[in-house]
Amino acid sequence: MRVVITGATSMIGTALIEECVKREDEVLAVIRSSTKHMNRLSASPLVKVEYADLEELSSIIGDGKPYDVFYHLAWGSTLKDKRDNPVIQERNIKATLEAVNVAHQLGCKKFIGAGSQAECGYVETRIDENTECNPESAYGMSKLSAMMLSKRMCQQLGMIHIWGRIFSVYGIHDNVDTMINYAIKHFMNDENAEFSIATNIWNYLYESDAGTMFYLLGKKDVDSGVYNVASLDSRPLRAYVEEIAKLINTKGKPCFVSRQQGRLLNLNVDISKIVKAIDYVPTTDFETGIGHIVESRRKSGDYS
Numbered sequence: 001m002r003v004v005i006t007g008a009t010s011m012i013g014t015a016l017i018e019e020c021v022k023r024e025d026e027v028l029a030v031i032r033s034s035t036k037h038m039n040r041l042s043a044s045p046l047v048k049v050e051y052a053d054l055e056e057l058s059s060i061i062g063d064g065k066p067y068d069v070f071y072h073l074a075w076g077s078t079l080k081d082k083r084d085n086p087v088i089q090e091r092n093i094k095a096t097l098e099a100v101n102v103a104h105q106l107g108c109k110k111f112i113g114a115g116s117q118a119e120c121g122y123v124e125t126r127i128d129e130n131t132e133c134n135p136e137s138a139y140g141m142s143k144l145s146a147m148m149l150s151k152r153m154c155q156q157l158g159m160i161h162i163w164g165r166i167f168s169v170y171g172i173h174d175n176v177d178t179m180i181n182y183a184i185k186h187f188m189n190d191e192n193a194e195f196s197i198a199t200n201i202w203n204y205l206y207e208s209d210a211g212t213m214f215y216l217l218g219k220k221d222v223d224s225g226v227y228n229v230a231s232l233d234s235r236p237l238r239a240y241v242e243e244i245a246k247l248i249n250t251k252g253k254p255c256f257v258s259r260q261q262g263r264l265l266n267l268n269v270d271i272s273k274i275v276k277a278i279d280y281v282p283t284t285d286f287e288t289g290i291g292h293i294v295e296s297r298r299k300s301g302d303y304s
Contacts, residue, residue: 001025001219002065004106006057006099007073008049009037011173012114012166015211016071017042023215028062030074040173054095057102066107069218072099072150073114078139089142096146100153111154112217115165115226119144122263128270129165129226147226160224162217167230167267170289171207172296180204183241184293187250194255198238200264205231206284206292216278223277230269231282240286247290 003020007013008029014037020027021044029041033051041047052059054076074095077088096113103111118140119133135141147163154161170180179195186193205213213229241254275281284292 001069002028002067003069003071003218004028004030004060004062004067004103004108005071005073006030006052006054007075007114009035009040010073011171011207012169012210012214013071013073014040014173015171015207016073016214017047017211018208019211019215021046023219028060028067030057030060032074037173054091057095057098060102060106062106067103068108069110069112070099070103070106070108071112071114071214071218072096072103073214074099075114075143083139084137086138086141089138092142093146093149096150097153100150100157100159104157104159108159110160110162110218111150112162112164112214113147113150114214115147115163116140116143117165117167117265117267117269119147119165122265124266126268126270127228129228129273151224154224160222162222162224163226164214164217164229165226166210167203167205167228167269169205169207169210169229170293171210172293173207174293179237179241180244180290180293183244183254184248184290184297187245187248187252188294188297190251192252192255193241195238195241195257197257197260197264198241199236199260201234201266201268202237202240203230203234203267203269204240204286204289205229205282206286206289209282209284212280213274213278213282216280217274220278225273227274227277228269228271229274230267230271232271233286234268243286244290247287248294 027047121134121136151161
């Protein structure tokens with residue numbers, strides 16, 4: 001299989017490339033010129049690199065031979081101060097449609113986009129692919145719009161359209177400001193850590209499992225559609241925090257507020273559709289995943 005991957009040095013992009021290399025598939029990694037994560041990229045001769053920012057995807061040329069699958073994982077302006085800016089997020093929709101166009105030009109028969117739980121909005125019931133989406137942020141609205149418009153474009157171009165709706169992925173290459181990294185940092189330093197009431201249901205998927213699931217969506221004969229990318233483990237967020245503290249054996253304590261402030265996002269996810277489609281169940285449990293992160297932090301000394 002020959003694949004193109006935008007967002008190639010992201011957490012999931014890195015895991016996806018590792019899976020491709022392990023299975024001896026060729027990769028065209030599309031990377032922003034300003035990336036700070038080139039060190040994450042595999043040195044395998046199977047991986048070729050092209051530089052293109054989101055606004056420059058039309059410049060991708062490949063090696064002259066047709067590719068099979070186009071993975072569009074790149075998405076700009078994901079930080080909190082820009083996630084609800086409609087003007088900024090709208091640029092990502094244009095980039096997604098340009099990615100579809102480039103995929104078609106490169107000979108790809110399948111386009112795979114990276115969606116988000118933000119498309120769903122606040123849902124009190126178990127979430128499957130048929131759950132009605134009511135996004136409340138510009139980020140979620142743009143993800144949903146990108147899904148719908150890229151689907152229509154793929155239909156017009158005769159391409160299979162897959163939308164991997166990501167819920168909450170964690171791992172060694174995660175952003176530093178996540179709840180998990182906040183907890184690990186404080187607990188490794190034997191410090192107390194403060195959290196919300198944390199009674200909402202959450203779901204964490206380890207990065208390598210996310211990479212494998214996206215890989216198999218490309219490799220397998222999968223029908224067009226939305227597929228939830230998550231784990232089988234949905235439980236109260238508080239339980240995850242308490243497990244991190246226990247695994248690190250910290251002298252610090254998790255401190256939870258006593259009252260709920262605003263609505264709580266719930267990620268009680270049904271992944272039966274993707275499990276059936278790709279014949280794969282995530283293999284890394286939360287204890288093992290946190291162990292990998294802690295080991296990495298201790299080796300690098302990066303827990304201050």
